[in-house]
Amino acid sequence: MLALPGWSPVQADAGTRLSCRQLRVHASLSRDQIVAWTALTGILSTEADGYGMTGVTEESTCAPVMLSTGLRDVVTAYRAVILDIWGVLIDGKSALPEAAECLRQLRRHGIAVLLLSNSSRGSDNLRSYLNELGVPVDRTDHVVTSGELAAEHLSGTSHRRALQVGSDEGTDWLVRDGRVLVRTADQADVVVATGAVRDESLLPFWMEQLRSTARRGVPMICANPDRELYVGSRRIRAAGHLADLYVGLGGTVTWCGKPMPEAYHSCLTRLATDAAHVVAVGDSLDTDIAGAACAGLHRVLVLDTGVHRDMAGLAGNGLSEAIRERGTALPTFTMDRLRW
Incomplete structure (x- = not known):
């Protein structure tokens, strides 16, 4: 959207x-x-x-x-x-x-x-994760994640049966508001792309599921618009890549996170400044x-530590x-x- x-x-x-x-x-x-x-x-x-x-x-x-x-x-x-x-x-x-x-x-x-991340984790989950890595989150004022933005979006819909593609760390928000996770495309009324493609061997299975949901007109919510990221020195594909594939299959995608304006509106509202x-x-x-x-x-x-090194x-x-x-x-x- x-x-x-x-x-x-x-x-x-x-x-x-x-x-x-x-x-x-x-x-x-x-x-x-x-x-x-x-x-x-x-x-x-x-x-x-x-x-x-x-x-x-x-x-x-x-x-x-x-x-x-x-x-x-x-x-x-x-x-x-x-x-x-x-x-x-x-x-x-x-x-x-x-x-x-x-x-x-x-x-x-x-x-x-304010920490703004395209992570699919919920904000509280991400705070805990950062503390484990040695980032002093107590020195920040707000944390906004794609996961939380996607959860807010989902709460305003009637979707109750979610098919998740991508890694699932910290995505317990998917089962809020009476939603359940389903295992196969024929059960889903929404697809949610999360995290990253940590195991490339799963791509063929996910593609089979996505072809089926795209044919049925099931919408996707992308809870991490990043197309790639680094884990240490390893470059891997992220949920945004799966969303691109879905668009290529004729599917409809709602992107939650950067660069969408809603993410920045949420940040400026929390910061109470312009x-x-x-x-x-x-x-x-x-x-x-x-x-x-x-x-x-x-x-x-x-530059040196990011995706454009x-x-x-x-x-x-x-x-x-x-x-x-x-x-x-x-x-x-x-x-x-x-x-x-």
């Missing part, structure tokens, strides 16, 4: 294409916000009205500024920071070296911290940077060109890893 600011929701079915003119007229989005929507491949038509040729803002043409020291270079200009988790605070196995000190300094300087006073930090152009840009936030891309050697205009080739919004700042 594409719930664009100021516009009625649009279902993201296969073949749906929105022109830049539609977005400008109906949603009053800036050019920089429009760029963010190219992260949802195939949904935005960039050719419809000479996109990229006119209306370029100064911010969207400037090369990102490298924060050579750390967040302290800029963050005190904001009231709050939204931090991604995987690739920023942790590597999937342990806390990254300077994460705890950065959280301590943010608290010391009176800057509110976008101008918040900076977002993440490692993914397609989710963290695209979503923050669409929400009107300044944004920091972490292949760009770590680039800087200035070279980095800008590499990002533009991907068709996503530019970050405001970059840094090698999260540090104060």
